Amino acid sequence: MPAADFSLDSVSVLLVWTAIAIYALAFIAYAVDLARRSDLALQQKDAATDAARSRELVGAASVAGTGASGAVASDAGGSAISRVRAEEDAAAVNLAARPGARRRYLWARIGTSLTVLGFLFHVAADITRGIAAGRVPWSNMYEFALTGTMLIVAVYLVVLLRYDLRFLGTFITGLVTVLLGATAIWFYTVVVPLSDPLKSVWLVIHVFVASLATALFALAFALSVMQLLQARRERLAIAADAVAAEERDAEASVVAETPANPVRTGPRFLRTLPSADALESLAYRFAIIGFIFWTFTLIAGSIWANDAWGRYWGFDTKEVWTFVIWVLYAGYIHARATRGWRGTRSAWLSIVGFTAVMFNFTIVNMFFKGLHVYSGLN
Amino acid sequence: MSSSLSDPLRPDDHADGAPRTGRPTGDIAQPRLGVVGWLRWGWRQLTSMRTALVLLLLLAIAAIPGSIVPQRTADPNGVSQYRTDNPDLYPILDHLQLFDVYSSAWFSAIYILLFISLIGCVIPRTTHHLGALRARPPRTPVRLSRLDDHAETVRAVPAGRDASDEASHAVDLAQQQLRKAGYRVERYDTPATAKRPAVASVSAERGYARETGNLIFHGALVGVLLSVGIGGGLTYTGQTVIVEGDSFVNSLGLGYTSFNPGRFVDTESLPPYSLTLDSFDVSYVPVGEAGQGMAGDFAANLTTREPGQDAKKQTVRVNHPIDMAGDRVYLMGNGYAPTITVRNPAGDVVFREDVEFLPQDTNMTSLGVVKVPDGLPEQMGLVGFFYPTAATLHSGAFTSAYPALANPLLTVDVYVGDLGIDDGTPRNVYALDTSGMTQLTGRSIGVDSLKLEPGQTVDLPDGLGTITFDDNTATGGAETVKRYVSLSVHRDIGAPFVLLFAVIALLGLLAALFVPRRRLWVKAVSTGPGELTFEYAGLARGEDPAIAVAVEGLQREHQRALDAEGWPAQGSTPTAPSDPAATPSSASTTTPDDANLPA
Ligand code: HEM
Numbered sequence: 001m002p003a004a005d006f007s008l009d010s011v012s013v014l015l016v017w018t019a020i021a022i023y024a025l026a027f028i029a030y031a032v033d034l035a036r037r038s039d040l041a042l043q044q045k046d047a048a049t050d051a052a053r054s055r056e057l058v059g060a061a062s063v064a065g066t067g068a069s070g071a072v073a074s075d076a077g078g079s080a081i082s083r084v085r086a087e088e089d090a091a092a093v094n095l096a097a098r099p100g101a102r103r104r105y106l107w108a109r110i111g112t113s114l115t116v117l118g119f120l121f122h123v124a125a126d127i128t129r130g131i132a133a134g135r136v137p138w139s140n141m142y143e144f145a146l147t148g149t150m151l152i153v154a155v156y157l158v159v160l161l162r163y164d165l166r167f168l169g170t171f172i173t174g175l176v177t178v179l180l181g182a183t184a185i186w187f188y189t190v191v192v193p194l195s196d197p198l199k200s201v202w203l204v205i206h207v208f209v210a211s212l213a214t215a216l217f218a219l220a221f222a223l224s225v226m227q228l229l230q231a232r233r234e235r236l237a238i239a240a241d242a243v244a245a246e247e248r249d250a251e252a253s254v255v256a257e258t259p260a261n262p263v264r265t266g267p268r269f270l271r272t273l274p275s276a277d278a279l280e281s282l283a284y285r286f287a288i289i290g291f292i293f294w295t296f297t298l299i300a301g302s303i304w305a306n307d308a309w310g311r312y313w314g315f316d317t318k319e320v321w322t323f324v325i326w327v328l329y330a331g332y333i334h335a336r337a338t339r340g341w342r343g344t345r346s347a348w349l350s351i352v353g354f355t356a357v358m359f360n361f362t363i364v365n366m367f368f369k370g371l372h373v374y375s376g377l378n
Numbered sequence: 379m380s381s382s383l384s385d386p387l388r389p390d391d392h393a394d395g396a397p398r399t400g401r402p403t404g405d406i407a408q409p410r411l412g413v414v415g416w417l418r419w420g421w422r423q424l425t426s427m428r429t430a431l432v433l434l435l436l437l438a439i440a441a442i443p444g445s446i447v448p449q450r451t452a453d454p455n456g457v458s459q460y461r462t463d464n465p466d467l468y469p470i471l472d473h474l475q476l477f478d479v480y481s482s483a484w485f486s487a488i489y490i491l492l493f494i495s496l497i498g499c500v501i502p503r504t505t506h507h508l509g510a511l512r513a514r515p516p517r518t519p520v521r522l523s524r525l526d527d528h529a530e531t532v533r534a535v536p537a538g539r540d541a542s543d544e545a546s547h548a549v550d551l552a553q554q555q556l557r558k559a560g561y562r563v564e565r566y567d568t569p570a571t572a573k574r575p576a577v578a579s580v581s582a583e584r585g586y587a588r589e590t591g592n593l594i595f596h597g598a599l600v601g602v603l604l605s606v607g608i609g610g611g612l613t614y615t616g617q618t619v620i621v622e623g624d625s626f627v628n629s630l631g632l633g634y635t636s637f638n639p640g641r642f643v644d645t646e647s648l649p650p651y652s653l654t655l656d657s658f659d660v661s662y663v664p665v666g667e668a669g670q671g672m673a674g675d676f677a678a679n680l681t682t683r684e685p686g687q688d689a690k691k692q693t694v695r696v697n698h699p700i701d702m703a704g705d706r707v708y709l710m711g712n713g714y715a716p717t718i719t720v721r722n723p724a725g726d727v728v729f730r731e732d733v734e735f736l737p738q739d740t741n742m743t744s745l746g747v748v749k750v751p752d753g754l755p756e757q758m759g760l761v762g763f764f765y766p767t768a769a770t771l772h773s774g775a776f777t778s779a780y781p782a783l784a785n786p787l788l789t790v791d792v793y794v795g796d797l798g799i800d801d802g803t804p805r806n807v808y809a810l811d812t813s814g815m816t817q818l819t820g821r822s823i824g825v826d827s828l829k830l831e832p833g834q835t836v837d838l839p840d841g842l843g844t845i846t847f848d849d850n851t852a853t854g855g856a857e858t859v860k861r862y863v864s865l866s867v868h869r870d871i872g873a874p875f876v877l878l879f880a881v882i883a884l885l886g887l888l889a890a891l892f893v894p895r896r897r898l899w900v901k902a903v904s905t906g907p908g909e910l911t912f913e914y915a916g917l918a919r920g921e922d923p924a925i926a927v928a929v930e931g932l933q934r935e936h937q938r939a940l941d942a943e944g945w946p947a948q949g950s951t952p953t954a955p956s957d958p959a960a961t962p963s964s965a966s967t968t969t970p971d972d973a974n975l976p977a
Contacts, residue, residue, distance in 0.1 A: 190668040190669070191668055191669075192663065192668050192669025192672055193663060193669060193672060193674055194674070195672070195674060196673075196674050196675070196676055196695070196696035196697065197696050197697060199696070199697060200697045281921070281923070284921065285921075285923060288891045288892075291887075291891075292884070292887060292888060292891065295883075295884050295887060296884065298880075299877070299880050299881065299884065302876075302877075302880070303877070304697075306873060307697045307698070307699065308696060308697050309708070310615065310699065310706065310708040310710070310866045310868045311615070311868070311870070312870075312873055312876065312877075313606075314451065314452050315444055315449060315451065315452055315479075315480050316452055317445040320441055320442070320444050320445040321445060323441055324438045324441050324442060324445075327434055327435075327437050327438040327441070328435075328438045330434055331431055331434040331435050331438065334427060334430055334431045334434060335431055336393070337388075337392055337393050337394070337427060338391060338392065338393055338427040338428055338431050339391045339392065339393045339427070340391070340428070341393075341428075341431065342393045349435075364445070
């Protein structure tokens with residue numbers, strides 16, 4: 001743990017802990033949001049439906065493709081899958097809506113505000129650490145983690161401006177709380193001068209870009225997980241329809257109506273998420289940007305290795321894992337273009353890819369032997 | 379999805395292709411396959427997307443063991459250690475080539491197959507794409523309204539002008555607009571017939587760079603592999619150690635402590651240059667500060683000489699190698715090289731050398747070995763520990779507390795007997811094989827080790843003579859003990875090419891992933907007296923998140939252009955039915971969806 005005396009670095013540590021606490025609160029807020037958002041969505045849908053009905057009464061043409069049209073369709077009853085599809089279409093509209101035009105999820109708003117606040121503390125912590133050290137704050141495991149998690153939050157917040165991904169808030173704030181917490185507890189190292197091999201512009205570039213890639217892969221991962229859940233929900237809905245159809249055939253005389261209560265198809269917040277397809281293409285978009293950054297990381301790392309160690313590539317442990325991750329994501333991108341692999345299977349590859357990223361960041365740094373012994377831990 | 383000549387060629391099992399069951403079976407499913415048929419079948423399997431995918435995943439998995447088991451190339455000491463620690467497991471792993479994963483038969487098989495598949499995949503695609511680059515955008519589909527991204531505007535023709543002339547002119551505007559936006563365009567106008575009104579349309583396509591980028595990316599990967607492979611054969615790396623004041627000559631016989639040439643390296647004709655270590659600089663974090671004793675700012679100050687040139691002063695630093703006649707010289711390590719002199723009882727010098735001691739910890743506790751084969755009654759071996767800042771542990775043993783020369787101390791254990799070097803077996807100069815020797819001093823036998831400070835001389839046991847730890851300052855040195863550096867000399871002809879191809883691959887990848895490939899159409903149909911209906915539609919070819927925006931933008935811009943031409947404001951026409959299926963232009967055909975699009 002840090003020295004007790006007052007220094008810029010101890011201020012930084014204090015800021016880190018504040019950020020962690022705020023992120024933890026953001027996590028809670030986002031979790032409450034996930035638990036409640038399907039009810040909220042329902043209420044808002046009803047309101048929208050009423051509005052749409054009254055508009056129809058007035059005789060104005062209804063605007064196709066808005067949340068309202070989805071709501072109408074779902075109200076119209078019909079099969080389970082058409083209800084699911086209607087919800088998904090409405091969610092897809094919300095996903096791409098401008099920040100001002102999004103659904104009002106109170107707890108998600110609180111979560112996002114807290115995340116922004118935590119992020120400000122996080123940035124302050126990172127900067128004070130940098131000033132205390134008199135150099136860029138990413139030269140040992142503690143600093144990598146500090147900066148890396150900061151970039152994960154930054155990417156998330158930037159992406160929020162474009163897409164309503166607040167349903168990933170729990171994942172992002174949870175991930176960052178755990179990583180940053182573990183960092184502060186176990187990885188803290190006092191400021192020491194940079195060791196010689198780290199005095200390179202390539203360090204700055206390499207680590208920075210690798211962190212950005214990690215952030216994008218994290219978002220892709222979370223979206224892929226959601227995609228799997230949503231795909232399951234869609235499958236179950238279709239299956240339920242098939243069962244219902246059979247039953248109807250069996251007792252043709254009885255009321256031909258689908259059961260009123262929806263089938264149990266996973267967490268309820270899924271009702272506010274777009275379709276598995278939409279989630280997949282969004283995940284893919286983040287993954288390919290991440291992949292570009294990762295490719296760049298690989299090249300920048302090789303250039304640096306060539307200067308520092310006299311060879312651009314030596315299958316050092318860290319190099320091996322960077323390569324493995326690169327190949328896994330190349331596999332993921334291919335899978336998306338391979339018949340029979342698009343969809344659920346490729347989503348698993350995205351999940352495996354990010355697992356490898358996390359493994360590389362934690363286990364490999366701490367326990368594997370190699371030239372990249374800059375963790376500063378003993 | 380339709381396909382046309384300008385579509386990129388894809389392996390059979392690409393996700394955009396139609397499912398196999400839906401296509402004509404072709405020669406692959408014929409019952410009787412000749413040898414050629416089988417070969418073709420095999421080739422098709424090898425160059426399929428699925429094979430590429432499986433091989434990629436295999437490659438990722440196969441690379442992992444190399445990060446768990448120490449590798450001969452990256453960590454030879456780790457391998458020896460593993461052998462000592464796991465004598466039973468070692469031969470098994472060795473047999474499986476797990477200590478040489480990246481040159482193993484199985485790893486090589488995977489990546490060679492992958493690259494064969496890659497080449498087999500890319501070549502037909504390249505020839506196809508070269509053709510596609512000259513192809514014209516495909517015919518405008520009959521029913522644009524069936525496309526997902528579709529928009530319509532109905533406008534009144536300016537009074538007094540001919541509708542079909544205006545249709546053609548309005549499409550001209552769209553054509554210019556599209557061409558300016560980088561689309562390749564083609565007009566498909568059909569004159570009026572008895573049943574149908576005249577239709578003017580422009581078909582536009584863009585994004586050929588997507589496939590170009592993809593091909594460049596995959597091609598550049600082959601370039602990377604070839605550069606690594608061929609470059610590796612022409613590469614050499616060598617290690618050398620130079621003590622302050624000494625020189626290294628770039629020649630296999632003279633200079634190197636170890637040398638690894640690639641297959642095609644002519645070791646007889648290394649460029650003749652020499653390096654002299656004038657001094658070595660290093661700074662340590664002072665006592666009492668965080669990171670105390672941490673070393674940094676290493677700098678080997680060299681005088682370099684090349685034939686036909688004046689001697690130059692150059693400094694090698696970590697991350698900053700110097701270039702010598704195409705070789706790159708790296709600073710890899712440093713240490714202390716105490717000057718040790720041994721005299722026989724008569725006072726004659728039987729040994730005098732700067733002995734390179736290998737650092738054992740960050741405070742530079744260092745271990746060195748001296749072998750005195752001749753000049754004494756028996757062969758003598760010395761195992762020395764050097765402590766730049768000697769301190770005593772509770773146990774009474776010495777340690778070094780700081781890496782700089784604050785309190786230098788040398789302790790020596792003396793062995794006599796057979797050094798084991800007479801039979802010509804090469805021996806490690808940094809290790810002493812004591813199996814044939816008797817130990818005379820040392821903690822393990824309860825006799826104090828010899829202790830020397832710089833400038834001191836002490837007697838060897840058993841009247842063997844004396845040993846002196848020379849003070850380097852006495853002969854004009856800057857410090858009491860000399861330092862040495864270990865340098866690594868590399869020639870890697872392939873490296874710049876690897877970088878070049880890697881950068882090309884990255885650029886290709888950017889195009890392949892982010893250039894949208896799409897078709898846009900604008901069609902003008904007369905739908906009433908003095909009224910034209912404009913249809914705008916787009917079709918994404920592959921990943922294209924912005925297609926809807928593109929169609930909207932096209933519509934907006936085009937309508938604006940019409941406004942500028944003085945067309946009556948929108949909405950000034952009698953309301954037309956908004957369902958395009960009901961318009962006369964498209965009601966006549968009833969072909970299924972795909973057949974509507976030109977093949
Ligand atoms: C060293 C092995 C390979 C790597 C690292 C690799 C990597 C990639 C990457 C990153 C992409 C996405 C960029 C793009 O769309 O252009 C891609 C796409 C593609 N690759 Fe490969 N690839 C490899 C081998 C192959 C092989 C052997 C084939 C042939 C079967 C192949 C066929 C394709 C195709 C057709 C696409 C386009 C996919 C699409 O339509 O989106 N690749 N590859």
